Amino acid sequence: MKTIYFDNNATTKVADEVLEEMKPFFCELYGNPSSMHTFGGQTGIKIRHARERVAALLGCEPTEIIFTAGGTESDNTAIMGTLMAMPNKRKIITTRVEHPAVLTVCRELENHGYTVVELPVDKQGQLDLAELENQIDDDTALVTIMYANNETGVVFPIEKIAEMVAGKGVVFHTDAVQAIGKIPLSLSKSNIDLLSISGHKLHAPKGVGALYVKKGTRLSPLMLGGHQEAGRRAGTENVPGIIGLGKACELAAENIEAENSKVKFLRDKLENAILEKCPDCRLNGDKQNRLPNTTNISLEYIEGEAILLMLDKYGICASSGSACASGSLEPSHVLRAMGVPFTAAHGSIRFSLSRYSAEEEVDYTIEKMPEIVNKLRKLSPFVVK
Amino acid sequence: MWEYTEKLKEHFFNPRNVGEIKNPDGVGEVGSLACGDALKLTFKLDENGKIKDAKFKTFGCASAIATSSVLTEMIKGKTIDEAAKVTNKDIADYLGGLPEQKMHCSVMGREALEAAIENYQTGGRKKHELEGKVVCNCFGVTEKEIERVITENDLTTVEQVTNYCKAGGGCGGCKGEIEKIIEKVQGDKAKAAAVLAHPKVGKLTNIKKIQLVQQTINEQIRPALRAHGGNIELIDVEGNKVIVAFRGMCAQCMMTEFTLKDVVEAKLKEFVSDSILVEEQGDSTKLPHNHRG
Numbered sequence: 001m002k003t004i005y006f007d008n009n010a011t012t013k014v015a016d017e018v019l020e021e022m023k024p025f026f027c028e029l030y031g032n033p034s035s036m037h038t039f040g041g042q043t044g045i046k047i048r049h050a051r052e053r054v055a056a057l058l059g060c061e062p063t064e065i066i067f068t069a070g071g072t073e074s075d076n077t078a079i080m081g082t083l084m085a086m087p088n089k090r091k092i093i094t095t096r097v098e099h100p101a102v103l104t105v106c107r108e109l110e111n112h113g114y115t116v117v118e119l120p121v122d123k124q125g126q127l128d129l130a131e132l133e134n135q136i137d138d139d140t141a142l143v144t145i146m147y148a149n150n151e152t153g154v155v156f157p158i159e160k161i162a163e164m165v166a167g168k169g170v171v172f173h174t175d176a177v178q179a180i181g182k183i184p185l186s187l188s189k190s191n192i193d194l195l196s197i198s199g200h201k202l203h204a205p206k207g208v209g210a211l212y213v214k215k216g217t218r219l220s221p222l223m224l225g226g227h228q229e230a231g232r233r234a235g236t237e238n239v240p241g242i243i244g245l246g247k248a249c250e251l252a253a254e255n256i257e258a259e260n261s262k263v264k265f266l267r268d269k270l271e272n273a274i275l276e277k278c279p280d281c282r283l284n285g286d287k288q289n290r291l292p293n294t295t296n297i298s299l300e301y302i303e304g305e306a307i308l309l310m311l312d313k314y315g316i317c318a319s320s321g322s323a324c325a326s327g328s329l330e331p332s333h334v335l336r337a338m339g340v341p342f343t344a345a346h347g348s349i350r351f352s353l354s355r356y357s358a359e360e361e362v363d364y365t366i367e368k369m370p371e372i373v374n375k376l377r378k379l380s381p382f383v384v385k
Numbered sequence: 386m387w388e389y390t391e392k393l394k395e396h397f398f399n400p401r402n403v404g405e406i407k408n409p410d411g412v413g414e415v416g417s418l419a420c421g422d423a424l425k426l427t428f429k430l431d432e433n434g435k436i437k438d439a440k441f442k443t444f445g446c447a448s449a450i451a452t453s454s455v456l457t458e459m460i461k462g463k464t465i466d467e468a469a470k471v472t473n474k475d476i477a478d479y480l481g482g483l484p485e486q487k488m489h490c491s492v493m494g495r496e497a498l499e500a501a502i503e504n505y506q507t508g509g510r511k512k513h514e515l516e517g518k519v520v521c522n523c524f525g526v527t528e529k530e531i532e533r534v535i536t537e538n539d540l541t542t543v544e545q546v547t548n549y550c551k552a553g554g555g556c557g558g559c560k561g562e563i564e565k566i567i568e569k570v571q572g573d574k575a576k577a578a579a580v581l582a583h584p585k586v587g588k589l590t591n592i593k594k595i596q597l598v599q600q601t602i603n604e605q606i607r608p609a610l611r612a613h614g615g616n617i618e619l620i621d622v623e624g625n626k627v628i629v630a631f632r633g634m635c636a637q638c639m640m641t642e643f644t645l646k647d648v649v650e651a652k653l654k655e656f657v658s659d660s661i662l663v664e665e666q667g668d669s670t671k672l673p674h675n676h677r678g
Binding site: 303304342382 | 387394397398400403414418419421422423424425442443444445446447448449450487524547551554555599603607616618619
């Protein structure tokens with residue numbers, strides 16, 4: 001059975017070109033970039049090229065890029081590193097819809113005496129910027145707000161937020177893991193101080209990521225040890241991963257147009273067909289300000305995990321915000337923060353496409369979805385006929 | 386990804402006995418849309434008092450649907466007395482086992498069956514209703530129900546109880562109470578499994594006291610408040626006086642249900658020192674509110 005992969009916000013396929021560039025760095029060019037000999041040292045040059053490629057995609061200086069082990073480490077470093085560099089300030093502002101890599105860190109800091117403000121969102125999943133402005137005070141060390149939401153694809157007006165936060169002299173971090181490679185973004189004239197990216201969300205391998213640190217931003221290192229990454233992130237470099245991330249960023253820059261035309265067309269086709277063919281369903285999130293690849297739809301009276309398993313039988317991979325799908329007993333914190341009723345949150349399903357998605361795959365899913373929904377609704381005690 | 390047995394998957398993809406029997410002899414309903422799963426069971430008896438037909442309708446995940454399907458298969462041909470003996474464990478075993486976190490699906494099946502039998506016997510309520518003291522407010526689970534899953538499945542930890550009947554799986558505020566119920570039912574067996582959070586220390590230095598106060602707030606108090614959109618912040622410790630501020634929705638809770646200050650003080654007395662006194666910071670309304678709205 002052919003796999004139809006519509007779960008690209010969870011992880012992505014490593015691009016063939018990325019793998020090709022990585023290959024020599026396992027068994028042939030396996031040297032340590034810190035070594036004095038040519039054999040090791042030459043990999044250091046390759047890392048420099050990778051750093052330049054990442055910087056080119058982001059529109060920043062190569063020296064502003066720190067390689068990490070992934071999005072979670074980038075987020076942890078940004079938050080903890082900022083607070084450690086600023087021990088006299090004790091307040092953090094974030095949102096209720098952040099990824100756990102940010103939210104869990106903030107809540108843990110609360111246990112250490114920090115004040116954490118989690119901004120609410122409206123029904124569209126958008127923030128009240130006036131509320132954010134009110135919350136920023138002299139005690140505020142950091143504002144951390146995601147660029148785009150992983151579950152709904154809702155994009156926040158990050159540049160506007162960064163400008164406002166910078167105006168108050170507070171450090172601003174954004175988790176841009178889902179945004180990079182999907183929407184155009186340039187840090188050259190931006191007020192963003194810190195920005196997290198993850199390799200495996202943009203067709204690089206898992207286990208590598210990067211943190212953009214604007215020149216002049218004070219940040220204490222989280223990982224201590226060797227002098228790698230100019231002392232900002234110790235540990236021998238994940239050379240193949242970094243090479244892969246560099247290539248993936250180059251490809252992302254080339255494909256950003258397609259992402260916003262081809263991928264968006266396919267997403268819209270899938271979304272419109274499901275909304276039209278399946279009764280009692282709703283779209284979750286701000287339709288205007290959204291990633292081009294993501295759709296999050298709630299189907300009333302049925303449960304998300306059951307939908308996922310039915311799709312799985314046809315080889316279709318998707319994701320759900322239902323409680324059962326997450327292994328917890330409560331549905332998605334993002335959908336709940338948006339005021340999506342429990343019933344609709346339990347029946348939510350997310351499709352996230354990529355440039356490797358094909359129209360036949362979309363058509364096949366469109367064909368199967370109404371069948372699955374009908375089958376499960378026949379079982380549901382809440383459907384009265 | 387869940388590790389479901391082939392039998393479970395087979396029943397999920399091809400559920401037996403879907404629907405509702407017209408003019409049934411017994412009807413049982415449990416769960417709700419909000420809880421994430423719900424089951425309506427109907428059955429009809431033959432002239433010998435045996436279950437001739439049983440049908441179900443289920444809202445829920447694959448394991449909820451499969452457990453409902455096997456439940457109808459299991460009770461067909463049984464007398465009411467025989468059916469009444471079916472436990473959640475029987476249902477799970479029939480499927481070749483369920484993932485631990487999905488055991489509550491089998492409990493839901495047993496509850497629906499009980500409600501349907503009671504409806505047949507008394508003609509009364511069809512809904513599985515709450516009896517006795519409610520321990521878990523998030524999922525509406527009573528002390529009686531918790532005791533029952535502990536006994537029938539020989540559970541010794543809070544995590545297991547959550548997996549079997551959802552109690553404690555929301556805000557987590559009732560975990561302490563669940564622990565006490567486990568101890569009551571299982572006696573020494575529970576004591577062996579439970580790890581004491583922090584035994585009260587005799588003499589406390591100021592630093593130790595502050596750390597213990599913060600730890601107690603973090604572990605014992607904040608999780609429950611957070612679930613209701615509230616929060617608590619430790620402002621200062623002066624001798625035995627602990628000054629806190631309530632945030633968000635907590636002010637409202639204080640006026641209605643119970644005095645948070647008393648709860649906070651009781652917990653701190655229990656975990657830190659008997660001489661702790663709690664005061665609320667006077668001007669807390671002017672401070673920023675967390676979790677607003």
